[in-house]
Amino acid sequence: MNLMHKPPPQLVQNHNQKTPWNEMFQFPAERNQDTRSFLRGIDVNRLPASSTVDYNCEDENGVSSPNSTISSSISGKRSEREANNGDENDAERASCSRGSDDEDGGGGDTSRKKLRLSKEQSLLLEETFKEHNTLNPKQKLALAKQLNLSPRQVEVWFQNRRARTKLKQTEVDCEYLKRCCENLTDENRRLQKEVQELRALKLSPQLYMHMNPPTTLTMCPSCERVNVSSSSSSSMVAPTGPTRHPQGPNVQRPIPINPWATLPIHHRPLDAPASRS
């Protein structure tokens, strides 16, 4: 059974495209103008001016924090535990990775505060994601600067975005397979019915004799020419003519029926921003 006649376009993800744009982070000129213009007046979404990201926290090469898991864990629950241990380095890094942690004058409030990204920030992130769903460190840094976010935030956003994309694709694939299944079930039902009818006809020979023989389509595997033949007669009716091949006998095989050949399945582009219900 040829279930996967034509796999959904995105069933196979190219998630391993390590550095699709290895070169320095660059936007297309036109979009650059747009995004940059609005970013000048960007709403940093409750980021106090004093908490502007200090990119010196990154290492000398401008690469994001040596171990993303370190920086991430520091800013979270672990920051509670470790900050209490008086680890100055970690505390410093924590303040790096989360520019907004000590906002609200919370002082000792170590619960993670969620920063809702502004429309403009989301828009630019989406735009960037449409072009490249992964970022190299330089690109991450540049984008972070542009958005006035920490590189870690950009990194997290891209991770989450990839996860959402995949989830969406999974849903689409699931729907596709469901419809394939439905079509096969229908086809099966139809064929069973046909078999029943044929059996019934066979039981009444008189009728059977007056019937035209069942017609089957066959195809030459070499030249792919179609041949219409009757199963009860050796005289073939071939519109294109049964083609003999110099290589050998005229092997014919039935044309596989593709139950979902006409399926009107349209795959949404994954990059389309998820519309909130």
Added chain:
DNA sequence: TATTCTCTAAAGTTTACGTCA
């Protein structure tokens, strides 16, 4: 060639926040 280290993506989880009844 095997080992160690670093970095990052993916998968899964937690939690803050917004919305709606």
Added chain:
DNA sequence: GATGACGTAAACTTTAGAGAA
């Protein structure tokens, strides 16, 4: 207006694989 349920998104943790030393 207060509240709880619920969905979503940001942040986090763990794991695994790739590449370099």
